Amino acid sequence: MKSARLYISLKPDILDPQGKTVHHALETLGFDAVASCRVGKYIELAFPDLPTEEITRRVGEMCERLLVNPVMETWRVEVVEE
Amino acid sequence: MRFGVIVFPGSNCDRDTYHVLSTLGAEVEYIWYRDSHTHEYEALVLPGGFSYGDYLRTGAIAATAPIMKSLREDIRQGKPVIGICNGFQILLESGLLPGALLTNSELKFICRDVFLRCDNCDTLFSSCLQAEQPLQMPIAHHTGNYFAERGVIEELEDEDRVLFRYCDANGMVSPAGNPNGSLGNIAGILNRQKNVLGMMPHPERAADQELGSVDGAGVFKSMLERVIA
Numbered sequence: 649m650k651s652a653r654l655y656i657s658l659k660p661d662i663l664d665p666q667g668k669t670v671h672h673a674l675e676t677l678g679f680d681a682v683a684s685c686r687v688g689k690y691i692e693l694a695f696p697d698l699p700t701e702e703i704t705r706r707v708g709e710m711c712e713r714l715l716v717n718p719v720m721e722t723w724r725v726e727v728v729e730e
Numbered sequence: 731m732r733f734g735v736i737v738f739p740g741s742n743c744d745r746d747t748y749h750v751l752s753t754l755g756a757e758v759e760y761i762w763y764r765d766s767h768t769h770e771y772e773a774l775v776l777p778g779g780f781s782y783g784d785y786l787r788t789g790a791i792a793a794t795a796p797i798m799k800s801l802r803e804d805i806r807q808g809k810p811v812i813g814i815c816n817g818f819q820i821l822l823e824s825g826l827l828p829g830a831l832l833t834n835s836e837l838k839f840i841c842r843d844v845f846l847r848c849d850n851c852d853t854l855f856s857s858c859l860q861a862e863q864p865l866q867m868p869i870a871h872h873t874g875n876y877f878a879e880r881g882v883i884e885e886l887e888d889e890d891r892v893l894f895r896y897c898d899a900n901g902m903v904s905p906a907g908n909p910n911g912s913l914g915n916i917a918g919i920l921n922r923q924k925n926v927l928g929m930m931p932h933p934e935r936a937a938d939q940e941l942g943s944v945d946g947a948g949v950f951k952s953m954l955e956r957v958i959a
Binding site for chain 1 (some may be wrong): 786787790794822823828829830832833835836837877878879911
């Protein structure tokens, strides 16, 4: 099996109040070296043994059709052997 | 006039909408999301609620439902469609309206009355409304912070497609009257053909004097009048 690990983030120009709040909480705990924090989503998709490029292509299509909203989100995918 | 109210798993304003429309004299039927046609209705409603538990993104899963294919065809042919709250979210996720809704700027679910200014009283959703008179109706959402790229906002403004803006009780559009951080205080927009309206506030919950306001009834009355005429 192979696994596609999909990372979805808010676009950089979109305010992320959740990330800001988490950042603030980290500072409160004394973790003051963090410059900024953004909270995103992580999706794992398991595939039978297809070629990696084929998996990447299909995940791209899935992102376009459903998994990502291009108005506000960006994504990247890693395909790994499980 | 025959209205169809599309019911998804998790819709919860379908009955309110049905009640208001039938009180106003329309013939109303529910349409199940797995059905495949909407052609027999003269106007369609995507009601509020939490379709599919808001999984993935609000409205994203409902946008893939079987009924959406027929809805899309009907919209292309000019049929009036109103999406309220979750219905607006579904229209955005389907690409039938431009932009997206983000989490409210203060990260809270907001359930309270707001005031709205109607910026275009010459549409099939607003011919019974008055621009000078702020409308009072409730919002009830966590994801209603309207966002679109600058070019899209400019296009909406230039084409008079921002139908409703959040304002204060005096009708002033200001940051103080904006409950959720929406760009330009945008509360409701139209598609280019102006036969599709998406809005976050709930006109169906403000259409009975016993519930505090009847300002929302004007939206449905406008639709009824226009389609009958």
